[in-house]
Amino acid sequence: AQTVTQSQPEMSVQEAETVTLSCTYDTSESDYYLFWYKQPPSRQMILVIRQEAYKQQNATENRFSVNFQKAAKSFSLKISDSQLGDAAMYFCAYLAGTASKLTFGTGTRLQVTL
C-alpha cells in the first residue's frame, strides 16, 4: 500500500523569506504522480503544484517549486518570497498511474509572520 509521510506538523516563515516543506512516500509503482495541495481555513483544497514521476525536471509554478528525489522517494515543496496569503495547511498527495484516488499525508500547518 502506498503511504505518504509529512514529518513537520507545523512550520513558520517570515514574510518574504523561503520555506521548505518535507514529504516522503512509499510505493512499489513506477508510474505515479505527486502533488502539493493547499487548504486554507475555507477548507477547499487547492492544487499548488504537481510532478510526474517520469519527469526528471522539478516542477515550478511561480514562487512554488519542488525538489523531487525519486530514488529517495522524497518530494519537498519550496515556497519563495513567502506571503501572508500562503498561510494554510499543506498536504502532500500521491496518485498511482493506474488509479485515480489520491493518498494524502497528514499535512503541515504553515504560519507566515510579519
Added chain:
Amino acid sequence: EAGVAQSPRYKIIEKRQSVAFWCNPISGHATLYWYQQILGQGPKLLIQFQNNGVVDDSQLPKDRFSAERLKGVDSTLKIQPAKLEDSAVYLCASSLDRGVLGQTFFGQGTRLTVV
C-alpha cells in the same frame, strides 16, 4: 466555471441520528469522490463514482454509510446512525475523468460534529 458545490457547510447532530450531505460536481465531470478528513489528518477516500457507477468504496463503512450518484451528476452521502468518531470534514471532489490528466477539484466541505 462554477466549482464543486456542497451543502450544508456545517452540521451538528447527536449520536445515533442520521445526516445527509449533498454534492454538485463541476458540470461534465464524470468522476466524483467523497473524502473524509478527520481533524489533524489528511483526507481519506470513502467512495469514488465514475458517472453513476461505484469504482471504489473499499474504505466506506457500509454498515452506516451510504452514497449514491443520481443520473451521474449530483451525489448524496448519508450516515445512519452517526457515531462520535464520524465527526470530520466531508469533502466532495470531481474530475473530468479518472485521475491525473484532469485536475481534481474540491468543494469547501461539510464540517460534521457528532455530540
